[in-house]
Amino acid sequence: xxxxxxxxxxxxxxxxxDVKASGVFVLGIGHxxxxxxxxxxxxxxxxxxxxxLFGKATxxxxxxxxxxxxxxxxxxxxxxxxxxxxxIQGTNQKALLMYSNIDMKxxxxxxxxxxxxxxxxxxxxPIITAVRCLRFALPEFQLEIHCLHETQQYLRKMVHEIxxxxxxxxxxxxxxxxxxxxxxxxxxxxxxxxxxxxxxxAIWNCQLKVETE
Amino acid sequence: AxxxxxxxxxxxxxxxxxxxxxxxxxxxxxxxxxxxxxYSGALGVPSFVRPDAGWKKPRRIQPTPYRLETxxxxxxxACGYGFTLLASNTRDITxxxxxxxxxxxxxxxxRSRRDQTKSYEYVLEPSPIPLPLEKPQQTRVLQVSCGRxxxxxxxxxxxxxxMGNNSYGQCGRKVVEDEIYSGSHLIHQLKEFDSRVVQVxxxxxxxxxxxxxxxxxxxxxGADGQTGLGHYNITCVPTKLHGDIAGVNIIQxxxxxxxxxxxxxxxxxxxxxNSEYLQLASVTENTQxxxxxxxPFKIGKIKEAACGGTGNVVLTEEGNVxxxxxxILGKGPNLxxxxxxxxxxxxxxxxxxxxxxIRVAHVRCGLSQFAALTNRGELFVWGKNLRGCLGTGRMExxxxxxxxxxxGEVVDVACGVDHMVSMVRSF
Numbered sequence: 001x002x003x004x005x006x007x008x009x010x011x012x013x014x015x016x017x018d019v020k021a022s023g024v025f026v027l028g029i030g031h032x033x034x035x036x037x038x039x040x041x042x043x044x045x046x047x048x049x050x051x052x053l054f055g056k057a058t059x060x061x062x063x064x065x066x067x068x069x070x071x072x073x074x075x076x077x078x079x080x081x082x083x084x085x086x087x088i089q090g091t092n093q094k095a096l097l098m099y100s101n102i103d104m105k106x107x108x109x110x111x112x113x114x115x116x117x118x119x120x121x122x123x124x125x126p127i128i129t130a131v132r133c134l135r136f137a138l139p140e141f142q143l144e145i146h147c148l149h150e151t152q153q154y155l156r157k158m159v160h161e162i163x164x165x166x167x168x169x170x171x172x173x174x175x176x177x178x179x180x181x182x183x184x185x186x187x188x189x190x191x192x193x194x195x196x197x198x199x200x201x202a203i204w205n206c207q208l209k210v211e212t213e
Numbered sequence: 214a215x216x217x218x219x220x221x222x223x224x225x226x227x228x229x230x231x232x233x234x235x236x237x238x239x240x241x242x243x244x245x246x247x248x249x250x251x252y253s254g255a256l257g258v259p260s261f262v263r264p265d266a267g268w269k270k271p272r273r274i275q276p277t278p279y280r281l282e283t284x285x286x287x288x289x290x291a292c293g294y295g296f297t298l299l300a301s302n303t304r305d306i307t308x309x310x311x312x313x314x315x316x317x318x319x320x321x322x323x324r325s326r327r328d329q330t331k332s333y334e335y336v337l338e339p340s341p342i343p344l345p346l347e348k349p350q351q352t353r354v355l356q357v358s359c360g361r362x363x364x365x366x367x368x369x370x371x372x373x374x375x376m377g378n379n380s381y382g383q384c385g386r387k388v389v390e391d392e393i394y395s396g397s398h399l400i401h402q403l404k405e406f407d408s409r410v411v412q413v414x415x416x417x418x419x420x421x422x423x424x425x426x427x428x429x430x431x432x433x434x435g436a437d438g439q440t441g442l443g444h445y446n447i448t449c450v451p452t453k454l455h456g457d458i459a460g461v462n463i464i465q466x467x468x469x470x471x472x473x474x475x476x477x478x479x480x481x482x483x484x485x486x487n488s489e490y491l492q493l494a495s496v497t498e499n500t501q502x503x504x505x506x507x508x509p510f511k512i513g514k515i516k517e518a519a520c521g522g523t524g525n526v527v528l529t530e531e532g533n534v535x536x537x538x539x540x541i542l543g544k545g546p547n548l549x550x551x552x553x554x555x556x557x558x559x560x561x562x563x564x565x566x567x568x569x570x571i572r573v574a575h576v577r578c579g580l581s582q583f584a585a586l587t588n589r590g591e592l593f594v595w596g597k598n599l600r601g602c603l604g605t606g607r608m609e610x611x612x613x614x615x616x617x618x619x620x621g622e623v624v625d626v627a628c629g630v631d632h633m634v635s636m637v638r639s640f
Contacts, residue, residue: 055231067226072233083622083640086568086589090616093563097615110545110613114558116565130567146567165640167235 012036015046015180018152020062023048023177024188029203039181043119045129045146047179050172052159054139057169061156065171073168078136084165085131085143088158092128099124119148126150128158140173242639243286245299246278246619249632250600253295255313256632257281259337274601276608278619278635283310283339287636292579292629293359293415296320299339299634300357300366308354309366310339317362317394319377332396342366344374345400359629360415362394367413372404373422381418382449383433403451406430416468416486422451427462429454429475429505437471438503439486445503456504458483469578469628470522475505480514482527483507490523490539494552510535510554521578521596527554528585532572534562540581543595546612561614562593579628585614590622592635600631 012033014026028036054073058065099120102109112118120127128147135142145155156172163170178185187206189198217225251261252273258281261272285301296313298320311320316334321342323333344366346352356367363377363384375384378394386401403422412423419433419440430451431440438445441454458475461483465476471487484493485505496506513529524538535554536542542549543557562585564571575586582596582603593614594603601608604617621637 067229070226070229070231072231072236075235075237075239080640083590086591087640089568090563090591091618094616094618105546105609105612107545107547113613114560116560130565132567167239 014039016151017177018175020064021152021175021177023175024180024183024185025177026180026183041121042181043121043148044181045148045179046150046177046181048145048147048152048155049134049176049178050143050145050155050159051174052141052143052162052170052172054141054163054166054168054170056171057160057163058171061153061160061172063171063173069169071168073139073166076138076166076168078133080166081133081136081141081162084162085133088128088162089131095125095127096120096129099127124149126154243624244621244637244639245281245283245287245290246621246635246637247281247297247632248275248278248604249602249629251275251632253313253632254335254337255292255295255297255629257297257299257312257337257339262335262337274608276601276604277606278604278617281339281634289354289356290625290627290634290636291357291359291364291415292627292632292634293319293364294361294417294580294630296336296359296364297627297629297632297634298342298357298359298364298366300354302353302355304350304353306349307341309342309344309357311342311364312336312339315395317378318397318399319359319362319364321376321400322396322398334395342376344368345402346371355411356413358413358415358420360420361417363415363418363420365413365415365420367410369409372402372406373410373413374400374402375420376400378418381434381447383415383418383420385420385432385449385451387449388447406451407453412466414466414468414473416473417470419468420451421466421468421473423463423466423475427464427478429458429463429466435503436501437487438501439468439471439473441473441485441503441505443504445501454505456483456485457507458505465517467518467520467578469520469580472520472525474518474520474525474527476515476518476527480516480530481507482510482515482518484525491550491552492520492523492525492538512554512556517576519576519578519583521583522580524578524581524583524596526576526578526583526585528573528576532574533557533559534573534576534585536583541596541610541612543583543613557614562587563589563591563616575625577626577628579633580630582628582633584626584628584633586623586626590624590638592617592619592623592626594633602629602631602633604633 012028017025057069100118130146132144152175159170159172247256287299288302289300291298299310325331352368358365366374385403406424408425410422414421422430432448432451462478463475464478472492473486475483483505485502489500515527517528519526523540526536534557537551537554539550572588573585574588577584585593595611595614598610621639624636626635
């Protein structure tokens with residue numbers, strides 16, 4: 001009997017990724033779609049590298065939008081940026097504890113807080129668990145952001161707000177997801193490898209990871 | 214005609230004006246934030262107690278940090294039992310401001326506008342305190358400290374000034390029978406110490422002075438042994454302490470209730486005073502210790518100590534925080550009392566694999582609250598949330614360290630019974 005092996009494929013997508021962003025995008029094929037609900041309930045953090053540029057402000061917070069304002073940025077130093085990042089982490093840490101809906105007065109809340117395992121298990125606004133500055137070369141800079149329940153537009157808005165806090169303005173040049181739960185860039189297939197053979201190998205390699213979760 | 218082409222957009226962008234919000238010489242400003250119970254006037258915001266518009270309601274509690282406008286840069290602040298002192302190390306004539314309760318003249322004589330001979334009993338706004346200085350335009354105020362109903366002001370060349378209640382000799386002068394403290398003009402000056410005084414600390418009804426040579430002097434109430442002089446009577450004149458600290462160079466002393474702790478330059482901690490809450494139970498079963506005793510804790514070299522009403526906290530050289538005593542100690546609701554110091558895990562202060570260089574830099578104590586400052590300028594508080602004094606925005610007690618969101622880098626914090634004051638540098 002001849003004919004193509006697969007006639008219809010059911011493909012489902014994992015966490016949303018914008019048109020302008022890039023990076024790891026989890027897809028499920030056929031029976032794998034059923035694992036997606038469990039993936040959502042795990043509430044694992046996703047890691048992004050976000051690149052930004054000081055001196056401009058646009059209406060959609062990225063460098064391709066309509067210009068709103070231009071500002072000076074020569075007073076910005078790496079130290080000031082890191083201070084702002086520390087404050088962002090602090091406020092988000094508080095939000096993490098508040099949205100987790102655990103009663104703060106119990107001993108078990110204390111134990112979880114010590115281990116750092118408190119996280120919101122239901123719906124919540126975007127929360128950033130950790131931020132770090134990777135590169136700083138005026139006017140551009142790069143950040144690594146670990147977050148939960150976010151959208152890429154929220155990350156771009158975050159870059160814009162960092163610019164405002166530093167008494168200047170900033171736009172986001174690129175957003176790249178490097179980790180989605182357990183899947184990292186190493187497991188992901190680049191465009192050149194979008195053929196059946198590599199897909200099968202990749203699924204085989206990831207099966208172990210999916211099972212442990 | 215038609216949508217602008219890429220070249221037109223680029224030209225428009227280049228021609229757009231550039232705004233400058235902060236130049237190269239932009240300086241970080243120093244600010245003061247207050248929070249807690251406001252009806253005593255201790256927060257220094259009169260509109261909380263007496264609103265300026267008829268429809269506004271008075272604000273009894275300020276649950277989150279509120280900025281206080283001050284004329285000068287404040288370098289030292291202290292919270293007493295319902296009142297606050299702010300001091301600046303300027304050379305101008307006005308160096309110290311006070312607000313809050315003034316029923317025992319702990320804020321000096323505040324001339325009332327309605328009756329020139331009487332003094333205000335509640336001061337709602339930071340009001341200057343006139344000090345009888347010999348050289349008012351040269352002396353600088355280094356530090357202030359407040360107790361239950363008395364306050365101490367430390368200057369660099371003219372000794373220590375004390376004011377307020379003296380019924381136990383805590384102001385360093387003889388107790389006068391039936392003295393009326395309210396509306397008193399008397400500010401006493403203390404100069405006879407073996408060397409220059411570098412730190413002053415007020416307990417509830419006693420005062421401690423630390424000199425440059427590393428000795429400690431005490432005066433005031435001694436019924437719990439908090440003066441450390443070997444007896445349980447009151448002392449009217451600052452007297453030198455002996456016991457285990459004789460000959461030891463003390464670098465820091467702390468007290469707020471009836472227990473006292475001192476840290477030596479070698480990292481040892483000594484304690485005396487009230488021990489009903491197991492604060493000194495590691496050396497003795499007595500509930501009152503009237504001679505300084507060395508506390509043999511094997512937790513490393515100690516850098517700083519702070520005493521609260523029922524609980525104590527120390528900070529070691531590595532940046533670890535240890536608590537012991539009674540009450541909400543910061544390790545969850547199950548730990549209410551311990552005689553041996555327990556460490557609070559650094560992950561609660563923001564330490565993680567991502568930011569491994571976060572360290573606690575200072576620890577402070579209120580009556581039943583604790584505060585810790587990290588080297589990144591973040592403020593963590595825990596303890597009993599009496600009338601909103603923790604500043605977290607919630608009214609419940611906090612059983613483990615919780616961040617207080619302050620718009621700036623916190624440089625120092627002073628804790629009182631039901632309010633707190635912090636000095637913050639803006640970003």
